[in-house]
Amino acid sequence: MADKVQAQTTQIPQVQQKEVQPKSSKKTIFFVAIPIVILQIIIAYLLVLDLNSKTTTEQNPPTVKDKETVKASPDKGVVDEYKISDSEYVISHPEFLFVVKDLVVNPAGTGGLRYLLTSVGVEVTNEKAFAEIQSKEVIVNDILINVLSSKTLEELSDVTRRKELRREIAKRVDEILTNGRVQNVYFSKFIIQ
Secondary structure, eight states: OHHHHHHHHHHHHHHHHHHHHHHHHHHHHHHHHHHHHHHHHHHHHHHHHHHHHHHHHHHSOOOOOOTTOOEEOTTTOOEEOSOOOSOSSOSSOOSSEEEEEEEEEOOBTSTTSSOEEEEEEEEESSHHHHHHHHHTHHHHHHHHHHHHHTSBHHHHHOGGGHHHHHHHHHHHHHTTOSSSOEEEEEEEEEEEO
16 A cells, blocks of 8 residues: 555656646747747838838939039028028038037026927038037037027927028037038937927
8 A cells, every 4th residue: 555655646746747848838939939929020110111211212312402502592582601401301421510419408488497408410611620610619519509598489499490590500600610611500309398
């Protein structure tokens, strides 16, 4: 009888081990299959985005404007001495670009309750002007703060006035440069809170 009890106790652990093994294989399948499926979904999404961007660029090819032409503003008849385009997008990477990152200013009339967080890029014509604007970083920051904080919340949030804002910043920064001039002004971040 003692042999029968001993045989039963040795058989029970074997049965329990057999039941545990299928659960671990299910876990393994779960931990391998789910990441693979997620990865496939991500790849499919990126491919769709890539194909979508290619079709939109084929339908609307970018046009490069001659950099030497001076454009007249149609609404005011004022000559645009800066190469500030109507497009929000840069076609080619600027060669000499001075960037002021994460500038925070309070717009006029907000009493300090609202703010503008922006990053501004100032493109200059040559290497000497780039070195000069880097050495005058504090003055450029001051100009940006003065120009941006003089604008009301309404003026800053109106996208149609963004070109005028770029032109004003270009003109003010151009006044401090002696070795070149401002070619364009870019906003890489423009958040109003």
